[in-house]
Amino acid sequence: DTEVTQTPKHLVMGMTNKKSLKCEQHMGHRAMYWYKQKAKKPPELMFVYSYEKLSINESVPSRFSPECPNSSLLNLHLHALQPEDSALYLCASSQDMGGGIKTQYFGPGTRLLVL
Amino acid sequence: AQSVTQLDSQVPVFEEAPVELRCNYSSSVSVYLFWYVQYPNQGLQLLLKYLSGSTLVKGINGFEAEFNKSQTSFHLRKPSVHISDTAEYFCAVSMDSSYKLIFGSGTRLLVRP
Numbered sequence: 068d069t070e071v072t073q074t075p076k077h078l079v080m081g082m083t084n085k086k087s088l089k090c091e092q093h094m095g096h097r098a099m100y101w102y103k104q105k106a107k108k109p110p111e112l113m114f115v116y117s118y119e120k121l122s123i124n125e126s127v128p129s130r131f132s133p134e135c136p137n138s139s140l141l142n143l144h145l146h147a148l149q150p151e152d153s154a155l156y157l158c159a160s161s162q163d164m165g166g167g168i169k170t171q172y173f174g175p176g177t178r179l180l181v182l
Numbered sequence: 183a184q185s186v187t188q189l190d191s192q193v194p195v196f197e198e199a200p201v202e203l204r205c206n207y208s209s210s211v212s213v214y215l216f217w218y219v220q221y222p223n224q225g226l227q228l229l230l231k232y233l234s235g236s237t238l239v240k241g242i243n244g245f246e247a248e249f250n251k252s253q254t255s256f257h258l259r260k261p262s263v264h265i266s267d268t269a270e271y272f273c274a275v276s277m278d279s280s281y282k283l284i285f286g287s288g289t290r291l292l293v294r295p
Binding site for chain 2: 073173
């Protein structure tokens with residue numbers, strides 16, 4: 068089973084709201100990723116967690132706050148977002164973050180609209 | 183630096199016709215190659231991957247790709263497409279030395295009846 072699940076599927080929020088995106092995998096993977104994807108573009112890496120610790124932050128604004136409560140779960144907390152943050156947010160996981168042959172498996176995404 | 187080029191932003195094709203989606207990469211080190219498909223309003227699904235061994239790789243949904251090291255290419259092919267193959271296709275590369283998955287800009291396959 069190579070399934071990564073994400074909730075919610077859709078989210079509409081105002082610029083003053085606080086919301087969270089959730090990602091879950093049960094493949095025993097120890098690396099989990101957040102990507103942002105704008106329309107007609109490839110995904111852009113935001114964060115990488117390795118063994119539940121934040122390893123990579125690709126200069127993402129602090130209004131995005133990731134959290135990894137355990138090895139299966141990954142959250143992305145959102146606060147004071149801007150309309151330009153509207154996008155598809157994808158979660159992915161891999162065996163570890165060693166790159167190379169370590170295939171990344173993606174979830175279905177959360178489509179976020181910021182009003 | 184490593185890069186991935188998908189020259190065709192859109193490929194229109196009639197149903198049951200063959201299709202080839204092109205992918206070229208640039209790298210000074212060994213790479214591993216992937217094709218992902220993204221159906222409308224969905225996430226990315228792994229179609230196939232080349233890690234080592236046979237240069238002809240078969241994937242899901244009747245797709246295959248051939249790794250050509252001398253031409254630094256990893257083109258995706260299907261002998262007969264269906265309407266349901268309409269989607270965005272992303273080629274990607276990874277390397278042993280990096281956690282990053284480097285994506286091409288994507289090719290939209292549009293299958294017409």
